[in-house]
Amino acid sequence: MFRTLARRVLTKQGGCCHVSPCHTPRFNHTVTLFPGDGIGPQISTSVKEIFAAANVPIEWEERDIYPILHPDGKTTIPEDAVKSIEKNKIGLKGPMRTAIGKGHVSMNLTIRRTFGLYANVRPAKSVSGVTTPYSDVGVNCVIVRENTEGEYSGIEHTVVPGVVQSVKLITKEASQNVAEYAFKYAVDNNRYAPISLFPFPSFVSLSLSLSLS
Numbered sequence: 001m002f003r004t005l006a007r008r009v010l011t012k013q014g015g016c017c018h019v020s021p022c023h024t025p026r027f028n029h030t031v032t033l034f035p036g037d038g039i040g041p042q043i044s045t046s047v048k049e050i051f052a053a054a055n056v057p058i059e060w061e062e063r064d065i066y067p068i069l070h071p072d073g074k075t076t077i078p079e080d081a082v083k084s085i086e087k088n089k090i091g092l093k094g095p096m097r098t099a100i101g102k103g104h105v106s107m108n109l110t111i112r113r114t115f116g117l118y119a120n121v122r123p124a125k126s127v128s129g130v131t132t133p134y135s136d137v138g139v140n141c142v143i144v145r146e147n148t149e150g151e152y153s154g155i156e157h158t159v160v161p162g163v164v165q166s167v168k169l170i171t172k173e174a175s176q177n178v179a180e181y182a183f184k185y186a187v188d189n190n191r192y193a194p195i196s197l198f199p200f201p202s203f204v205s206l207s208l209s210l211s212l213s
Contacts, residue, residue, distance in 0.1 A: 028059040032084040034111075035062060036094030044094040061088060067107060075105040077114060085115060105154045112148050118174060119181045120145040142191065144182040149174045 035044040051058055063081040070076065085091050098106040111117065122143040126135065146152075153169035179197075186195055 028057045029090075030059045030061050030088050032081075032088045032091035033060045033062045034065050034081065034091065034093040034096075036096045038095060038097045040094030040096060044092075047092065047094075065107065065111070067105070067110065075110050077107070077110055082114060109148070109152055109154055112152075118146060118148045119178050120147040121185065141193075142185065142189075144178060144185060146174060146178040 033044060033048075035041040048060060061084055063078070063084050065077045065081045068076045068078065093111065096107045098108065120143075122145070124139050124141050124143065126132065126139045132139075149170055150168050151166075153167060155167040155169055156164055159165050182195065186192065
């Protein structure tokens with residue numbers, strides 16, 4: 001994540017992807033930082049120190065985020081945090097705890113919904129010299145997972161005391177968005193190997209048919 005952020009900043013200013021303490025950047029790029037909570041602030045501080053040591057041309061714009069509960073049951077984040085991301089177009093988030101039984105949607109899910117972060121992109125690649133159960137074949141794949149629906153919908157209620165029902169929401173629009181993103185990612189990154197779809201279990205037939213349509 002940190003390497004990707006550094007590369008994006010350097011690319012925008014026309015520099016190379018290699019940075020060293022002796023490199024003098026031409027200008028700083030403002031990046032929004034949500035320090036998070038729990039161990040988040042400690043990790044965020046370390047990240048800033050690492051970027052400073054590498055002389056990555058970043059000026060951090062820190063914003064605290066917290067849940068704002070509305071009468072209609074929706075959860076949002078402070079407006080200044082939203083405007084910061086909209087202005088800077090790039091941000092970094094520290095770890096945030098998922099509150100249980102606090103009456104609001106988790107902050108991680110709220111952030112995804114606020115900024116339309118529906119695609120969770122997870123590259124996986126074997127590292128030379130590191131032995132794993134898959135060293136013989138080598139691993140070089142990218143997993144793209146829908147990040148806002150399914151179990152992430154956060155829709156649940158108590159049916160009767162001791163029985164809770166959780167709804168797995170699936171929409172055609174979200175399924176199409178993440179599929180299009182995966183194919184575009186493959187084209188943009190010259191990954192022309194077969195693209196596989198891992199749908200939901202067959203016992204939820206309606207959800208399965210919608211996500212495949």
